[in-house]
Amino acid sequence: MGSDGDGPVAELLSIGSELLAGETIDTNAAFLGSALARLGIPLRSIRALPDERALIAAAFADARARAPLVIATGGLGPTHDDLTREGLADALGEELTPDDALKAQLRERFAAFGTMPESNLRQALRAASAEALPNPIGSAPGWWVDRDGCVTVLMPGVPSEMRRMWDEQIAPRTGDRFALRPVHAGEVKTFGIGESALAELVGDLLEVPGEGLEAGIYAHDDGVHLRFWTRGDAAALDAPVARALALLGENVYGTDEADLATVALAALGRAGVTTVASWEANTGGTLLSVLAAAEPAPGAARFVGGVLDGGGATPAPVADAVIQLSLLPTDAHGRSRVRVSVSGAANLPMVEVRVHGSGIQRQRRAAFAALDQVRRGFS
């Protein structure tokens, strides 16, 4: 979300050797980056580290010297590989001692499942300055350490446990502790134009979005998004968003949380389609995957399933309408086109559009290009 003036900033340590070996993609970092940006204390650094005590301790010391909020995820499990507690205690110059209340909570938790492995007692260790935070859906408690002008937070690496602890405990405490003014953002989502074309269309709205506002352009597989944000009054976003909508016209498929699959299904619903199926070729099932992940909405067409063309002749599942998508072979210049149509209760004659990229990215963009054609065809 660009620069952040004089406000406080945060650093994140993602701890776990599996992250460094490419075994696991760090989705926690993206979740926290986005959540911290909304909270108004943007991330300035994300660092992934292996499960090595000395490295973890040094990274905590470095980060604590730079930022008033340091968050770490991972390395809180029961095994000897889990060294985040030890690393932070080293950086703080504190000892780990068993906490009787945490021990009792662990034993109670395990009572439902049978006996607790002795190794789990490591999760009841605590540094003196750490306040333990309950984990209602896992065995690793979190830590909240407020010392020397820096808040240091430990959360479990399991995404569901981390997200719940963040939402219920860390986010509200952080907002209070730093007296944050949350960041309000407005996003205008387009498909079918590139970054530079979008920048030309909106002109100086990008450089001078308005008093106390900032703006940026972000390219994704589901199109180019124009975002405005402010730490001030959320109502200040209305004018630039309205102006962007007017300037970008039919390239816009929605704002804020809108997603292209939901928008396309809503457009089909307005065209009288109750159920829709998909048929796709050479796209690795991306259209089907994107449609399957769309949240059902009242009045929108409901995705009932789809088929892949593997050279066979399997018809699409029975539905009011079928979206058909083919990714055509790449030409001599490496360019690709997709062919899109809709048949059934709603009808869209076949169109061909360009898609960029290669590999899986091209397949994903093909799916979004199809949904964009559906959205445009029935808007």
Place this chain on the structure above:
Amino acid sequence: MGSDGDGPVAELLSIGSELLAGETIDTNAAFLGSALARLGIPLRSIRALPDERALIAAAFADARARAPLVIATGGLGPTHDDLTREGLADALGEELTPDDALKAQLRERFAAFGTMPESNLRQALRAASAEALPNPIGSAPGWWVDRDGCVTVLMPGVPSEMRRMWDEQIAPRTGDRFALRPVHAGEVKTFGIGESALAELVGDLLEVPGEGLEAGIYAHDDGVHLRFWTRGDAAALDAPVARALALLGENVYGTDEADLATVALAALGRAGVTTVASWEANTGGTLLSVLAAAEPAPGAARFVGGVLDGGGATPAPVADAVIQLSLLPTDAHGRSRVRVSVSGAANLPMVEVRVHGSGIQRQRRAAFAALDQVRRGFS
């Protein structure tokens, strides 16, 4: 991949404000983590940084002081936000000057598309100690800087450009420069047992895998994987892998690159099934997505498509067999079960199995649990 003894190590800087704001997930880091591990120069740190010159310069200086190989991705575009070149030049104490050969290459590249925006000339800037590396599919050249005992590499952030530059140029140069002995790995993949149960079954194979070998356990949505690796002779992996296969028995669904969907489709193929469809309820289309992403293989059943149960009665697409999956409601203790069956040319009576986690993770695990039941039922 755990500790790495005395060999050289690498650090990665992922540069781009969008990474810090959670706008983009850093898939380049996972690719490079895995590629560097195989090459034998494991990553010790991944750090994501915003597009700010002073932060980038400080991070290069820190990383260059710690590691003999520092790789950076991103921030090589033509706009004023792209400051990776400047940051590295600052850390090296060098100036950026226009490189005539790079200018000529850029003009040639753009000749095919029309005129080159003047801003693209920033991509022809070079520090004196940097060797420019061609980018055959993009406008940003890479850099290779070998100075002061540290190799520093810049690559584009666009995944397809980065991967090609890595494969064709950086990986071979790095192997030569550090005289690396590549790491050989063998992986045994299980589903249906937890980490601690797996550790108990393999006993001391985990702690004492053999001369020059290391071992680790990794939990993923598609099961718990046991991995052995060595910088020595790849043949040394055969004995521990064979022993793990014997000890883990039918919990194993494959080794190395095997994936559960492909294994399940192969098992159905052996049972005489040519085409298979899916029917799923309450799983958000995860079974259909996982099956769609499976690579077709000779002799394996071919996935032709599937349907989601949204309360309707849409039949699955026509196929020899249908995999049916329902995620049952969570019980009072937060526990979930899935119900799995196969009907058609191959038949698997309904079974119920536990799934862990919550949200999307539980939905993904439900899909893998179904595929595991198929694999077990037809093995």
